[in-house]
Amino acid sequence: MKISSIRNDFPVFEKNKNLTYLDSAATALKPKQVIDSVVQYYSEYPSNVFRGLYPLSQRATEAYEKAREKVAQFIHAHSPSEIIFTRGTTESINFIAYAWGRLNIHSNDEIVTTIMEHHSNFVPWQELVRENGAVLKVIDIDDSNKDSLFRIEKTVFSKITTNKTKLVAITHVSNVLGTINPIKEIIAGVKRINPHCLVLVDGAQAVPHMSVDVQDLGCDFYVFSGHKMMGPTGIGVLWIRKELLEIIPPFHFGGSMIEKVTLEESRYAPPPQKFEAGTPHISGAIGLGAAIDYMNTIGVTNIQKHEMALTEYTLKRLNDFGSITMYCPQIVRHRGGVLSFNLYDSENHLIHPHDVGDVLGLENICVRAGHHCAMPLATRLGIPASVRVSLHIYNDKKDIDRLIEGLEKVRKIFK
Amino acid sequence: MDDLYREIILDHYKHPHNAGEISHPSCSAEKVNPLCGDEIRMDIVINNDKVTAIKFSGQGCAISIASASLLTEYSMGKKIKDLLRFSKDDIVDLLGSELTPARLKCALLSLEVIHTALKNYETKKT
Numbered sequence: 001m002k003i004s005s006i007r008n009d010f011p012v013f014e015k016n017k018n019l020t021y022l023d024s025a026a027t028a029l030k031p032k033q034v035i036d037s038v039v040q041y042y043s044e045y046p047s048n049v050f051r052g053l054y055p056l057s058q059r060a061t062e063a064y065e066k067a068r069e070k071v072a073q074f075i076h077a078h079s080p081s082e083i084i085f086t087r088g089t090t091e092s093i094n095f096i097a098y099a100w101g102r103l104n105i106h107s108n109d110e111i112v113t114t115i116m117e118h119h120s121n122f123v124p125w126q127e128l129v130r131e132n133g134a135v136l137k138v139i140d141i142d143d144s145n146k147d148s149l150f151r152i153e154k155t156v157f158s159k160i161t162t163n164k165t166k167l168v169a170i171t172h173v174s175n176v177l178g179t180i181n182p183i184k185e186i187i188a189g190v191k192r193i194n195p196h197c198l199v200l201v202d203g204a205q206a207v208p209h210m211s212v213d214v215q216d217l218g219c220d221f222y223v224f225s226g227h228k229m230m231g232p233t234g235i236g237v238l239w240i241r242k243e244l245l246e247i248i249p250p251f252h253f254g255g256s257m258i259e260k261v262t263l264e265e266s267r268y269a270p271p272p273q274k275f276e277a278g279t280p281h282i283s284g285a286i287g288l289g290a291a292i293d294y295m296n297t298i299g300v301t302n303i304q305k306h307e308m309a310l311t312e313y314t315l316k317r318l319n320d321f322g323s324i325t326m327y328c329p330q331i332v333r334h335r336g337g338v339l340s341f342n343l344y345d346s347e348n349h350l351i352h353p354h355d356v357g358d359v360l361g362l363e364n365i366c367v368r369a370g371h372h373c374a375m376p377l378a379t380r381l382g383i384p385a386s387v388r389v390s391l392h393i394y395n396d397k398k399d400i401d402r403l404i405e406g407l408e409k410v411r412k413i414f415k
Numbered sequence: 416m417d418d419l420y421r422e423i424i425l426d427h428y429k430h431p432h433n434a435g436e437i438s439h440p441s442c443s444a445e446k447v448n449p450l451c452g453d454e455i456r457m458d459i460v461i462n463n464d465k466v467t468a469i470k471f472s473g474q475g476c477a478i479s480i481a482s483a484s485l486l487t488e489y490s491m492g493k494k495i496k497d498l499l500r501f502s503k504d505d506i507v508d509l510l511g512s513e514l515t516p517a518r519l520k521c522a523l524l525s526l527e528v529i530h531t532a533l534k535n536y537e538t539k540k541t
Contacts, residue, residue: 352476384452
């Protein structure tokens with residue numbers, strides 16, 4: 001696999017010479033195949049789905065539903081009707097919190113989550129327990145030894161889950177630490193204690209980088225965003241296990257989601273339509289389908305292998321750089337391509353991540369600096385913020401070498 | 416390589432002026448920049464509508480600390496009404512360099528804190 005030829009698929013590199021893009025955990029770059037699919041929809045068949053009897057609308061409906069099938073196959077869902085298109089991970093989680101959580105989680109019930117969650121998988125639950133008097137239990141990261149550092153201990157969920165636990169909400173891959181959580185084992189442990197407890201998995205940082213099988217994991221909800229997997233912004237996925245599709249009420253009400261409306265009452269369409277009120281993000285879904293095609297052409301295993309090798313190289317270069325504190329597991333098979341760290345000056349004072357990001361930005365090296373929407377984790381680590389580097393298929397060793405050169409400049413300025 | 420990290424800014428960052436707290440200030444305020452978690456607190460003593468003492472505390476990047484240092488220095492002896500008129504452009508002048516929108520937020524944090532403190536003081540007075 002030649003990364004240079006993969007880079008040719010990304011028009012952004014033509015428009016921005018010397019671009020080193022290391023912020024794919026925020027959003028991934030888009031290949032021309034995805035961009036073209038969106039342009040094609042808007043220029044060749046820009047009509048609404050489900051309603052038109054004319055060919056353009058039929059073509060749009062087919063493309064939209066084809067995208068749903070592609071998503072279903074990609075995450076090994078039982079059927080396309082389990083795939084609900086949303087605006088993204090955040091909306092998918094809020095969907096469950098509002099449509100299911102508010103009806104099923106009551107005072108004194110428990111929700112279990114972890115300290116490594118993105119705010120999108122934390123604040124909706126915090127808000128829910130504030131409203132209804134349920135209890136939010138937050139599992140800490142395990143840093144008892146160097147190998148376990150920044151992981152969630154597998155058995156801790158079984159210890160914390162009780163018969164009052166209604167939901168476990170956990171991330172598949174941390175957007176700060178890069179840790180891959182042992183989701184399958186965690187879920188098995190939770191279900192052994194309480195088979196009625198539902199499990200929501202935030203797959204925003206997993207689906208773009210590794211093969212995911214929602215049935216094998218044993219979860220009940222799996223959520224992710226299109227834009228982090230090289231698809232358009234504004235489109236995301238909520239997967240609901242088929243047994244729950246009838247039980248969960250709609251989140252939004254209006255057009256497209258009904259079967260029959262009278263003055264007295266409305267009857268809803270079968271899933272997934274009952275969950276998708278209003279005109280959906282048609283071009284977004286089509287673009288997401290194209291992104292999945294693109295990933296399949298390269299091969300998800302190849303993507304993961306490439307990122308693992310590059311992660312290993314990045315870890316080595318950063319460790320060799322010195323005066324650096326890393327907030328991530330060092331063992332590559334336990335992690336994805338997200339690396340967070342901080343730099344220190346010669347007097348061992350923190351060089352503020354914002355300053356690091358700013359100096360790198362002047363060199364057209366794009367990294368993230370901040371709390372990465374995981375403030376409880378930053379507080380737990382005892383830092384105001386960190387620098388984050390995140391990798392994707394279009395990155396190569398040259399990007400990492402440029403990063404290290406950039407960090408040398410930072411060190412020179414803040415000596 | 417870049418205007419933003421000129422000696423003067425780095426100097427104010429590493430050795431900030433007026434860092435600390437005042438035990439009985441006439442007014443105080445603090446704010447957080449949600450983007451990066453920077454926190455700045457200002458304690459101000461006012462006599463005859465003029466700032467006679469001012470100190471800042473908190474944590475932040477080079478731009479926010481340097482701007483707090485430069486701004487507290489500038490504020491000494493100034494009238495409340497003049498400081499309330501001090502604007503975004505004046506901060507840029509004070510720092511002596513152009514700022515990207517993200518960095519402008521860092522630079523403006525301490526000015527916002529001073530304005531909040533002074534407005535609190537004026538409300539209390541009336």
